[in-house]
Amino acid sequence: MSAERILKNRIRAELDGRASAGLRRELSLWEEPGGWLNLADNDYLDLARDPALAKAAAEAADRHGCSASASPLISGYRAIHRELERELFAWTGLPAGMLWNTGFSANQAVLSGLPRKGDLVLADRLVHHSMVRGILQSGARLIRFRHNDTDHLEALLRQHGRADRVVFVVTESVFSMDGDSPDVRALADLRGRHGFFWILDEAHAVGWHGAGLAVETGVAGSVDLLVGTMGKGLGSHGAYTLFQDETLREYFVNFAGEFIYSTYLSPLVAAAALAGIRRARELAPQQTTWITETRRLREQLMEGGFAVPDGDSPIIPVPIGGSAEVMAAAEFLRTHQILAGAIRPPTVPAGESRLRLSWKRTYGEPERNRLAEALLAWRESVSAPATP
Ligand SMILES: Cc1ncc(COP(=O)(O)O)c(C=O)c1O
Numbered sequence: 077m078s079a080e081r082i083l084k085n086r087i088r089a090e091l092d093g094r095a096s097a098g099l100r101r102e103l104s105l106w107e108e109p110g111g112w113l114n115l116a117d118n119d120y121l122d123l124a125r126d127p128a129l130a131k132a133a134a135e136a137a138d139r140h141g142c143s144a145s146a147s148p149l150i151s152g153y154r155a156i157h158r159e160l161e162r163e164l165f166a167w168t169g170l171p172a173g174m175l176w177n178t179g180f181s182a183n184q185a186v187l188s189g190l191p192r193k194g195d196l197v198l199a200d201r202l203v204h205h206s207m208v209r210g211i212l213q214s215g216a217r218l219i220r221f222r223h224n225d226t227d228h229l230e231a232l233l234r235q236h237g238r239a240d241r242v243v244f245v246v247t248e249s250v251f252s253m254d255g256d257s258p259d260v261r262a263l264a265d266l267r268g269r270h271g272f273f274w275i276l277d278e279a280h281a282v283g284w285h286g287a288g289l290a291v292e293t294g295v296a297g298s299v300d301l302l303v304g305t306m307g308k309g310l311g312s313h314g315a316y317t318l319f320q321d322e323t324l325r326e327y328f329v330n331f332a333g334e335f336i337y338s339t340y341l342s343p344l345v346a347a348a349a350l351a352g353i354r355r356a357r358e359l360a361p362q363q364t365t366w367i368t369e370t371r372r373l374r375e376q377l378m379e380g381g382f383a384v385p386d387g388d389s390p391i392i393p394v395p396i397g398g399s400a401e402v403m404a405a406a407e408f409l410r411t412h413q414i415l416a417g418a419i420r421p422p423t424v425p426a427g428e429s430r431l432r433l434s435w436k437r438t439y440g441e442p443e444r445n446r447l448a449e450a451l452l453a454w455r456e457s458v459s460a461p462a463t464p
Pocket residue numbers: 177178179180181183204206248252277279280305306307314315
């Protein structure tokens with residue numbers, strides 16, 4: 077058999093496995109038609125279409141062109157990137173850092189590059205795929221601690237911490253599929269006592285929680301490496317890592333293939349991200365209002381009998397259970413012009429499929445009522461006895 081045939085058979089078998097488990101994924105076009113309620117994307121502060129970001133991107137296109145056109149080590153690192161870095165330092169109070177093309181590549185570079193064979197990585201059971209991939213590539217030993225369970229983490233630190241190896245602790249500040257958070261103050265305290273290297277991914281906290289949960293709770297000085305993304309709450313694209321000093325920047329600039337061998341972040345995107353941070357800083361006084369709205373939404377859904385968890389984040393999971401059921405629920409919402417994420421394995425464990433609702437700063441009571449009514453109608457439709 078030809079190599080092509082063998083490869084195609086192998087791929088086909090894997091795809092058929094996905095399809096027979098009801099887990100096949102497909103791309104569908106999304107064109108943002110008017111009148112829809114979009115609860116699927118991560119534009120929490122509603123900045124992706126903000127005129128200030130569009131203007132900044134257009135001006136940057138005029139000034140710098142549409143592409144960085146080269147790796148940052150050749151000629152791709154421009155004044156707009158430097159300005160964005162400086163804005164991030166001022167916003168977070170962290171003194172050093174760098175930009176990356178995506179959060180995925182930043183996590184991959186960090187976690188495949190820093191831990192080594194012989195080191196230990198303690199990661200929350202639910203950390204993002206990009207981090208797990210990096211850790212597995214690093215050759216370090218990986219142990220998962222129970223989700224957001226600092227007692228379990230401490231027990232593992234006691235059991236496995238040794239002075240002759242580096243121990244990394246990896247977690248997120250707002251979890252992408254659950255919308256919940258660890259106790260970051262307790263993590264900072266643990267770091268003080270156990271001396272591990274703390275990597276905190278703030279992808280879903282940035283913007284909604286200002287410069288992130290670590291800054292908001294006053295523990296940013298304990299985070300050794302903070303990852304933030306600019307394609308979610310900041311309305312643009314790309315990512316950054318922030319450090320306590322310049323050493324890590326020097327290391328990644330010299331050793332991270334994801335940084336060295338890739339065309340750098342487009343100047344348009346960097347300019348839009350910079351404008352996104354400035355808008356987020358301007359909007360910060362309204363934070364209590366947008367958090368209160370999500371609390372009201374959670375209460376409204378709980379009153380309607382949906383087992384949504386408590387919390388302050390814009391991400392609200394509605395547990396559904398089976399993957400076919402969650403697809404049907406999302407489809408039902410679409411008939412009400414509501415777009416929600418249908419999250420299935422392997423993104424979440426089997427039996428834990430859910431609708432992932434992500435809220436926006438600009439949504440209020442009308443959107444809450446519209447969503448709650450549609451969800452109630454969906455529940456009625458699935459619990460109604462079948463017509464004979
Ligand atoms: C926690 C977390 N980190 C990193 C990423 C990757 O970021 P990006 O979309 O910029 O690649 C995601 C993406 O959804 C995420 O949820």
